[in-house]
Amino acid sequence: xxxxxxxxxxxxxxxxxxxxxxxxxxxxxxxxxxxxxxxxxxxxxxxxxxxxxxxxxxxxxxxxxxxxxxxxxxxxxxxxxxxxxxxxxxxxxxxxxxxxxxxxxxxxxxxxxxxxxxxxxxxxxxxxxxxxxxxxxxxxxxxxxxxxxxxxxxxxxxxxxxxxxxxxxxxxxx
Amino acid sequence: xxxxxxxxxxxxxxxxxxxxxxxxxxxxxxxxxxxxxxxxxxxxxxxxxxxxxxxxxxxxxxxxxxxxxxxxxxxxxxxxxxxxxxxxxxxxxxxxxxxxxxxxxxxxxxxxxxxxxxxxxxxxxxxxxxxxxxxxxxxxxxxxxxxxxxxxxxxxxxxxxxxxxxxxxxxxxx
Numbered sequence: 001x002x003x004x005x006x007x008x009x010x011x012x013x014x015x016x017x018x019x020x021x022x023x024x025x026x027x028x029x030x031x032x033x034x035x036x037x038x039x040x041x042x043x044x045x046x047x048x049x050x051x052x053x054x055x056x057x058x059x060x061x062x063x064x065x066x067x068x069x070x071x072x073x074x075x076x077x078x079x080x081x082x083x084x085x086x087x088x089x090x091x092x093x094x095x096x097x098x099x100x101x102x103x104x105x106x107x108x109x110x111x112x113x114x115x116x117x118x119x120x121x122x123x124x125x126x127x128x129x130x131x132x133x134x135x136x137x138x139x140x141x142x143x144x145x146x147x148x149x150x151x152x153x154x155x156x157x158x159x160x161x162x163x164x165x166x167x168x169x170x171x172x173x174x
Numbered sequence: 175x176x177x178x179x180x181x182x183x184x185x186x187x188x189x190x191x192x193x194x195x196x197x198x199x200x201x202x203x204x205x206x207x208x209x210x211x212x213x214x215x216x217x218x219x220x221x222x223x224x225x226x227x228x229x230x231x232x233x234x235x236x237x238x239x240x241x242x243x244x245x246x247x248x249x250x251x252x253x254x255x256x257x258x259x260x261x262x263x264x265x266x267x268x269x270x271x272x273x274x275x276x277x278x279x280x281x282x283x284x285x286x287x288x289x290x291x292x293x294x295x296x297x298x299x300x301x302x303x304x305x306x307x308x309x310x311x312x313x314x315x316x317x318x319x320x321x322x323x324x325x326x327x328x329x330x331x332x333x334x335x336x337x338x339x340x341x342x343x344x345x346x347x348x
Contacts, residue, residue: 050253053264053271074271079224104275
């Protein structure tokens with residue numbers, strides 16, 4: 001999957017057919033995806049823009065820090081996780097955004113040269129009482145490095161359109 | 175305050191004197207800071223890199239979405255909040271990073287033209303049992319737009335060095 005090009009013709013969400021609707025998230029399913037290399041340049045770029053603490057910008061300061069070496073901003077790891085989610089399933093899903101995240105934990109430093117992937121577990125799903133045609137999905141994401149060590153975990157709700165009667169759905173493989 | 179230049183001479187964190195140490199976070203204090211304009215180009219840049227969902231990239235798709243207009247990725251709002259925290263106090267503080275965040279809520283869309291600020295409340299502070307010389311601070315951040323409407327709230331722990339005996343501290347004004 002590729003990201004949406006800037007000049008993509010706009011199709012109103014209400015008309016577009018998606019591959020995945022709320023019904024396609026199966027509670028208990030576990031899915032692994034993504035292979036995101038973490039480059040030194042990307043770590044520095046993000047830190048310069050958003051989190052210019054010395055341990056995200058400077059090798060010597062990083063060596064003297066609790067992290068021991070140059071590491072990505074925790075918010076950069078969140079952003080890279082979001083990109084893996086988009087590329088794997090969100091851009092094909094009738095996604096309506098998220099109200100929030102709980103228990104976000106940065107467990108280990110993410111360093112240049114790491115390769116990240118995601119393990120997604122669907123924890124809970126229910127129709128949204130206040131919005132007919134919309135359902136909520138609660139998920140847990142674990143982000144792993146190339147040694148299969150968890151570097152980030154979080155849980156959160158996503159809002160998805162329910163499947164229109166006529167639309168075929170595609171269960172997200174778990 | 176400006177961000178650290180790429181070629182800043184590295185000073186080991188153990189030797190450097192900071193303005194703010196763990197002792198300078200006063201439980202109950204409330205502080206407002208930041209004035210971050212949200213540009214359309216920044217919203218699009220972040221979305222292209224990390225969150226290319228149509229409602230973050232395309233006006234027409236955004237109008238048909240729950241957001242009603244082009245809005246920033248929620249992770250972009252987190253990143254902008256981090257930048258305001260760095261510029262206001264973190265780059266002057268003996269900050270050692272954060273283990274995580276709880277109850278992150280995206281309450282309202284953040285749109286091009288918005289101007290964000292932060293209200294920080296110090297909720298709790300305690301020495302870190304497992305690391306002598308380090309203390310934990312639990313904070314609540316509310317991000318407001320130019321209409322003083324909260325767009326994001328979150329709580330989290332930060333780790334800070336405790337003040338060395340000889341170092342004068344500067345209480346963070348609340």
